[in-house]
Amino acid sequence: MTEPKTNGHTVIGTRPRRHDAVDKVTGRALYGVDARMPNMLHGRVLRSPHAHARILSIDTSRAEALPGVRAVITAKDLPDPADVMLESNEQGSAPLRYKVLNMLARDRVLYHGHAVAAVAATDAHTAKLALDLIDVRYELLPAVLDGREAMREGAPLLLPELRTERGGAFGDRPTNVASHITYAEGDVERGFAAADLIVEREFTTATVHQGYIEPHAATASWGANGELVIECASQGHFVIRDELADILQWPPSKIRIVPLEIGGGFGGKTTVWLEPHAAVLSRKSGRPVKVTMDRAEVLMGTGPAAGSYERVKIGVTTAGRITALECEIMLEAGAFPSSPIDPAAICAVGLYDLENFRVDGYDVVVNKPKTTAYRAPGAPQSTFAVESVVDEVCERLRMDPIEFRLLNAAREGSLRADGTRFRRIGMIECLEAARASDHWMTPLVQTKGVKRGRGVGAGHWINTSGQATVNARLDADGTVLLLEGSVDIGGTRTAIAMQLAEAIGIPAADVHPFIPDTSSVVHSRLTGGSRTAFVTGLAAYEAGRELQRMMLDGLTRLWGAEARRVAGGGFAGPERQVSFKDAARLLAAARIECNAVVTLKAPEAGPAYAINIADVEVDEETGKTRVIRYTAVQDVGKSIYPPHVEGQIHGGTAQGIGWALNEGYWYDAEGHLRNATLLDYRMPTALDLPMIETIVVEVPNPKHPYGVRGVGEIPIVPPLATIANAIHDAVGVRMADLPITPSRLAASLAERDAGRTVGAGR
Amino acid sequence: MTESADGGAEIVTATINGEVRSFVAEPRHSLLEVLRDGLGLTGAKEGCNNGNCGACSVLLDGRLVNSCLVLAVEVEGSTVATVEGLATPGGLHPIQESFLADAALQCGVCTPGFIVAAKALLDVNPSPTEHDIRWWLAGNLCRCTGYDKIVRAVQGAAAALRQGS
Numbered sequence: 001m002t003e004p005k006t007n008g009h010t011v012i013g014t015r016p017r018r019h020d021a022v023d024k025v026t027g028r029a030l031y032g033v034d035a036r037m038p039n040m041l042h043g044r045v046l047r048s049p050h051a052h053a054r055i056l057s058i059d060t061s062r063a064e065a066l067p068g069v070r071a072v073i074t075a076k077d078l079p080d081p082a083d084v085m086l087e088s089n090e091q092g093s094a095p096l097r098y099k100v101l102n103m104l105a106r107d108r109v110l111y112h113g114h115a116v117a118a119v120a121a122t123d124a125h126t127a128k129l130a131l132d133l134i135d136v137r138y139e140l141l142p143a144v145l146d147g148r149e150a151m152r153e154g155a156p157l158l159l160p161e162l163r164t165e166r167g168g169a170f171g172d173r174p175t176n177v178a179s180h181i182t183y184a185e186g187d188v189e190r191g192f193a194a195a196d197l198i199v200e201r202e203f204t205t206a207t208v209h210q211g212y213i214e215p216h217a218a219t220a221s222w223g224a225n226g227e228l229v230i231e232c233a234s235q236g237h238f239v240i241r242d243e244l245a246d247i248l249q250w251p252p253s254k255i256r257i258v259p260l261e262i263g264g265g266f267g268g269k270t271t272v273w274l275e276p277h278a279a280v281l282s283r284k285s286g287r288p289v290k291v292t293m294d295r296a297e298v299l300m301g302t303g304p305a306a307g308s309y310e311r312v313k314i315g316v317t318t319a320g321r322i323t324a325l326e327c328e329i330m331l332e333a334g335a336f337p338s339s340p341i342d343p344a345a346i347c348a349v350g351l352y353d354l355e356n357f358r359v360d361g362y363d364v365v366v367n368k369p370k371t372t373a374y375r376a377p378g379a380p381q382s383t384f385a386v387e388s389v390v391d392e393v394c395e396r397l398r399m400d401p402i403e404f405r406l407l408n409a410a411r412e413g414s415l416r417a418d419g420t421r422f423r424r425i426g427m428i429e430c431l432e433a434a435r436a437s438d439h440w441m442t443p444l445v446q447t448k449g450v451k452r453g454r455g456v457g458a459g460h461w462i463n464t465s466g467q468a469t470v471n472a473r474l475d476a477d478g479t480v481l482l483l484e485g486s487v488d489i490g491g492t493r494t495a496i497a498m499q500l501a502e503a504i505g506i507p508a509a510d511v512h513p514f515i516p517d518t519s520s521v522v523h524s525r526l527t528g529g530s531r532t533a534f535v536t537g538l539a540a541y542e543a544g545r546e547l548q549r550m551m552l553d554g555l556t557r558l559w560g561a562e563a564r565r566v567a568g569g570g571f572a573g574p575e576r577q578v579s580f581k582d583a584a585r586l587l588a589a590a591r592i593e594c595n596a597v598v599t600l601k602a603p604e605a606g607p608a609y610a611i612n613i614a615d616v617e618v619d620e621e622t623g624k625t626r627v628i629r630y631t632a633v634q635d636v637g638k639s640i641y642p643p644h645v646e647g648q649i650h651g652g653t654a655q656g657i658g659w660a661l662n663e664g665y666w667y668d669a670e671g672h673l674r675n676a677t678l679l680d681y682r683m684p685t686a687l688d689l690p691m692i693e694t695i696v697v698e699v700p701n702p703k704h705p706y707g708v709r710g711v712g713e714i715p716i717v718p719p720l721a722t723i724a725n726a727i728h729d730a731v732g733v734r735m736a737d738l739p740i741t742p743s744r745l746a747a748s749l750a751e752r753d754a755g756r757t758v759g760a761g762r
Numbered sequence: 763m764t765e766s767a768d769g770g771a772e773i774v775t776a777t778i779n780g781e782v783r784s785f786v787a788e789p790r791h792s793l794l795e796v797l798r799d800g801l802g803l804t805g806a807k808e809g810c811n812n813g814n815c816g817a818c819s820v821l822l823d824g825r826l827v828n829s830c831l832v833l834a835v836e837v838e839g840s841t842v843a844t845v846e847g848l849a850t851p852g853g854l855h856p857i858q859e860s861f862l863a864d865a866a867l868q869c870g871v872c873t874p875g876f877i878v879a880a881k882a883l884l885d886v887n888p889s890p891t892e893h894d895i896r897w898w899l900a901g902n903l904c905r906c907t908g909y910d911k912i913v914r915a916v917q918g919a920a921a922a923l924r925q926g927s
Binding site: 015021026033211213261262264294489646647652654678689691692 | 788790798803804805806807808809810811812814815817844845846848849854858861862863864865867868869870871872873874877892895896897899900901902903904905906907908909910911912913
């Protein structure tokens with residue numbers, strides 16, 4: 001294992017207190033929901049009670065007459081744009097028209113929870129009462145909730161103009177299939193012909209929500225001078241500004257987004273939700289307006305992760321080498337096109353060293369909320385399917401699941417989905433660390449009354465890069481103000497500040513990171529795709545080096561002789577030596593400003609790999625699964641701030657376990673979401689989880705000076721199959737449909753037992 | 763309690779973080795709304811508004827409650843403690859220190875609720891087991907941390923408080 005510059009780090013890899021934490025343990029930190037403006041009104045949104053209906057009429061007159069109501073808006077209050085494209089975000093580009101239609105339904109509602117109108121009133125209760133006074137007449141239309149049904153001939157159509165996109169060309173018939181993609185290399189038919197064993201299975205996963213604890217809120221003030229200011233929490237305030245500019249047809253230079261602390265996002269806050277409503281209500285009422293969602297609206301009206309169907313076929317030799325992998329993936333995009341079908345497909349073939357593969361992906365619209373990114377978007381679904389089949393292959397070959405994966409692991413030079421080759425990646429190192437772990441070395445002990453099992457699963461995530469900006473300013477007291485263009489969603493402020501601190505040779509506490517508004521720093525892409533600690537960290541590293549150059553230049557001018565850095569962090573000339581802080585003071589006194597602005601685009605992200613081991617116990621009477629031990633092994637490239645690397649692994653793993661066991665949208669036959677509360681949409685609590693053991697592997701990313709890879713998303717990828725594989729080990733049934741609720745598992749156990757009886761009677 | 767002319771609004775007096783405060787509350791206002799919108803105590807958050815997430819946890823007469831499920835007019839004459847009252851000018855509360863030391867937060871929006879809930883636990887059980895902590899905190903949802911570092915922070919705070927007392 002080669003490590004660039006690992007030795008001698010004084011900041012990277014240490015555990016300083018994070019910069020924003022005191023505000024967050026004392027209640028002082030201001031989140032999106034805490035925004036407040038003078039003379040502010042409160043806004044609420046009316047949502048469709050139907051999954052699919054034509055809007056015959058909307059009469060807002062009774063609502064407008066309610067005392068305290070100051071403005072009511074419908075789709076008529078938004079510009080009706082032509083089909084221009086929005087700036088590409090993490091989910092790919094989507095026609096602006098769809099984005100506008102998702103903000104406020106125009107002629108049809110396409111899902112239960114689709115926004116129809118919004119009200120601003122003197123208080124939130126009045127605004128909510130006013131919603132009941134908006135008279136909307138609907139004509140019900142047949143709804144389609146399942147993506148496979150939506151693909152069938154004769155299924156109800158959501159978007160009459162939609163044609164299947166395939167390689168840049170469009171089909172000629174109306175459809176719900178927005179796109180069909182294919183990645184193929186080698187010859188799968190020849191690969192399967194060479195196989196001694198072929199396993200082919202089908203899988204489904206439910207629609208799940210990111211489950212951030214902070215509901216959405218946006219507070220807008222549209223001044224009479226045309227300046228629009230919005231305070232909100234998002235994963236990218238520049239994305240919010242640019243999308244608003246498109247949706248409102250308003251110049252971005254007249255829009256300023258103030259980023260407040262964000263109470264979780266996981267991909268779900270990468271786009272506008274309430275900002276357009278708040279803005280237009282403010283313009284119409286002439287007052288600032290704060291629009292908020294309640295939890296039911298968050299679940300029914302924002303962008304969950306796609307429900308899915310997969311078919312996976314894997315061929316292997318008796319020696320355990322994969323000869324071919326074929327995969328079909330359908331992701332439910334929700335009411336408008338653009339699910340993360342591309343990364344889902346890429347990650348399905350990114351785990352193993354494959355010569356022959358073919359993966360087909362379908363992006364399908366259904367009468368559910370338009371999906372958004374959720375932590376490694378698309379990868380958990382497709383990986384669940386692939387890793388479940390791999391587990392069955394191991395079982396049938398009687399091979400150890402880690403040895404099988406070591407034999408087939410993707411490595412430097414392996415084919416990627418797009419036909420290029422991997423650079424240095426860490427799947428083999430992760431597998432070796434898993435094999436050597438205490439968890440794997442410790443045999444599972446059975447106990448009375450329950451069945452225990454152990455499962456293994458792997459995951460791959462592409463990670464992303466893109467543009468980032470920082471602005472680093474030396475202050476007279478020898479500290480550095482670090483303006484970061486990227487929103488901090490889980491502690492990146494500190495991980496980025498540490499990279500600057502390391503580069504310039506000062507303690508992390510002497511860097512003051514701050515995330516200013518869109519008018520105060522140059523454009524940065526959103527926080528998502530596991531890019532921020534990597535790319536914005538790279539910008540901070542460059543800014544640290546630039547700042548040091550500026551300080552050396554300044555001191556050289558002051559002293560009339562060449563200044564240089566010395567050990568211990570100070571500066572020296574031929575005749576004198578000063579500390580870093582004294583150097584800053586001297587420069588400030590001489591009015592020599594050191595201010596480095598760095599905007600860069602990182603060339604390429606370092607892909608991430610992870611291996612999980614889970615022990616579960618199943619109560620065969622109730623079908624309830626309990627996770628009793630869990631180990632997550634992950635290649636992080638280089639762990640900059642270890643507490644948060646561990647924290648990202650813990651959090652992603654917990655979400656993956658929830659996806660596997662508990663979480664899922666329940667719709668009734670008419671397409672109503674029936675579990676839009678946090679009691680019924682059941683996320684893991686402290687009592688549902690064991691401690692999660694983390695094993696951090698460091699295979700440096702060759703594209704980063706410290707070797708950083710993105711760490712945030714990959715942890716959610718392996719748990720789904722890991723849990724299902726452990727359940728199979730415990731009770732001998734393969735659970736192909738997520739979530740594996742007690743009732744589903746109990747039903748499968750009953751089938752298993754019935755099967756045994758039948759078998760015995762033959 | 764004083765009747766007001768406007769929509770049944772009443773003036774309610776209670777001790778909030780050690781200070782006697784009077785505020786106007788309508789019968790439909792929750793304690794959470796009054797704390798956040800009326801008194802400017804925004805540390806308690808609304809995550810669900812129906813008692814499922816615990817982000818709005820406060821202590822009402824020393825008892826842990828979801829302030830979204832308490833009507834504001836009910837707290838007349840009571841004492842209410844929120845996260846804002848834990849630290850003193852002299853320093854942070856040991857539970858807050860422990861959350862910092864163990865990096866037991868990521869986005870931090872659930873953190874005030876967890877800290878208040880942890881205080882309620884340690885007030886009655888100074889030496890909780892891991893299971894005690896997980897059981898007690900099961901009413902507070904966190905989506906970022908997987909609870910691992912939170913549980914450890916409460917264990918650390920318990921040890922610090924035992925040593926300090």
